[in-house]
Amino acid sequence: MLPPFAVMLPRTLLPSFLLLISGLPALRAEEAYTFRRPAMGTVWTIKLYAESEKVADEAAAAAFARVEEINQALSDYLPDSALSRLSASAGQGKPVTVTGDLRAVLERSLDASRKSGGAFDLTVGPCVLLWRESRKTRRLPEPAALAAALQSSGWESLTFDADAGAALLKKPGMRLDAGGIAKGYAQDEAMKVLRERCGIQSALIDCGSPLVSGRPPGRAGWNIALAKVEPDEPETVLQVENLCVDTSGDLHQAVEIDGRRYSHIIDPKTGLGLTASVQATVVAPSATDADWLATALCVMGPEQGMTFMARHYPKLQARIAQRNSDGSLVRAQTHGFAALLKPETANPEGQKAPALPAAK
Ligand code: AMP
Numbered sequence: 001m002l003p004p005f006a007v008m009l010p011r012t013l014l015p016s017f018l019l020l021i022s023g024l025p026a027l028r029a030e031e032a033y034t035f036r037r038p039a040m041g042t043v044w045t046i047k048l049y050a051e052s053e054k055v056a057d058e059a060a061a062a063a064f065a066r067v068e069e070i071n072q073a074l075s076d077y078l079p080d081s082a083l084s085r086l087s088a089s090a091g092q093g094k095p096v097t098v099t100g101d102l103r104a105v106l107e108r109s110l111d112a113s114r115k116s117g118g119a120f121d122l123t124v125g126p127c128v129l130l131w132r133e134s135r136k137t138r139r140l141p142e143p144a145a146l147a148a149a150l151q152s153s154g155w156e157s158l159t160f161d162a163d164a165g166a167a168l169l170k171k172p173g174m175r176l177d178a179g180g181i182a183k184g185y186a187q188d189e190a191m192k193v194l195r196e197r198c199g200i201q202s203a204l205i206d207c208g209s210p211l212v213s214g215r216p217p218g219r220a221g222w223n224i225a226l227a228k229v230e231p232d233e234p235e236t237v238l239q240v241e242n243l244c245v246d247t248s249g250d251l252h253q254a255v256e257i258d259g260r261r262y263s264h265i266i267d268p269k270t271g272l273g274l275t276a277s278v279q280a281t282v283v284a285p286s287a288t289d290a291d292w293l294a295t296a297l298c299v300m301g302p303e304q305g306m307t308f309m310a311r312h313y314p315k316l317q318a319r320i321a322q323r324n325s326d327g328s329l330v331r332a333q334t335h336g337f338a339a340l341l342k343p344e345t346a347n348p349e350g351q352k353a354p355a356l357p358a359a360k
């Protein structure tokens with residue numbers, strides 16, 4: 001029961017006063033806990049601030065469980081995933097009901113394809129499959145096999161009826177590959193679990209590209225090292241809150257076949273790995289967006305990529321670098337990108353990059 005004089009206290013003081021008189025300890029300082037686990041073909045790190053080890057363990061376990069649930073739905077390696085079952089229906093003329101995570105990723109991917117003019121394409125599956133083999137054997141696909149894979153690709157042959165909740169893969173042999181968006185989606189969903197279900201305010205979820213929520217206690221933001229463009233350039237650090245920093249592309253690690261370098265990202269027009277040497281970084285509140293955008297910007301390259309960002313995502317920041325065959329480097333970045341850098345680590349080269357072209 002409240003002591004009679006408690007009614008004299010201003011409302012804002014009441015909770016701390018009650019804590020004092022009840023002898024309960026004041027709120028404990030939050031500590032950092034780090035967890036690592038393999039998932040979706042890579043190693044995931046979750047770093048979070050919590051008031052006890054128990055709270056931290058339970059939160060990380062719940063977040064990892066959500067990632068695994070999404071993997072079970074979206075993996076093209078698992079023949080029984082919802083995504084693989086949908087792919088198996090290709091060319092049969094029967095729409096398939098899709099729900100939950102597959103539906104969410106399908107809708108986001110189709111929107112991505114529409115906006116990017118097919119630079120991002122969930123239906124590149126047959127080409128990815130062929131390309132995985134080429135990367136292993138270091139031999140280009142047979143022309144007939146490549147033509148068949150291209151014939152079985154194309155996002156316009158994937159339709160989704162939102163009212164019926166049903167998807168149709170119109171052409172035989174079509175195969176979906178969510179490798180360019182599923183990890184980002186899983187990061188967003190795992191962060192939701194930490195925040196909404198477990199009450200964690202400050203966390204980092206990193207599966208190669210980090211997503212952060214809140215800021216570490218007493219700090220201005222999370223420090224995220226930016227993927228370098230040149231191996232010998234000084235390290236650049238972004239200081240961010242509630243953002244994902246996603247980098248795609250392979251300026252430094254591409255496969256060489258017959259003297260040409262190829263990327264693991266497919267140019268949907270040729271069905272082969274990109275021959276341009278490109279790296280794209282996107283900074284966005286949504287990891288799903290950052291993931292697919294970084295992949296799509298690699299396909300577009302610096303000039304087209306910047307025009308695309310200005311037109312469709314004027315509030316997001318991105319940087320694209322492309323190495324030309326003569327060894328020269330073309331860099332471009334959006335207007336707000338430099339402002340994200342921590343002043344003492346800002347890379348002057350990066351800040352001199354060409355400004356964003358005007359939106360059309
Ligand atoms: P990321 O590493 O996020 O750029 O994603 C690359 C992965 O996305 C590849 O390993 C493929 O599984 C898939 N992918 C490759 N090219 C494309 C593309 N043009 N559109 C959509 N997904 C792609």
Ligand code: MG
Pocket residue numbers: 180181246248290291292293294295
């Ligand atoms: Mg990506």
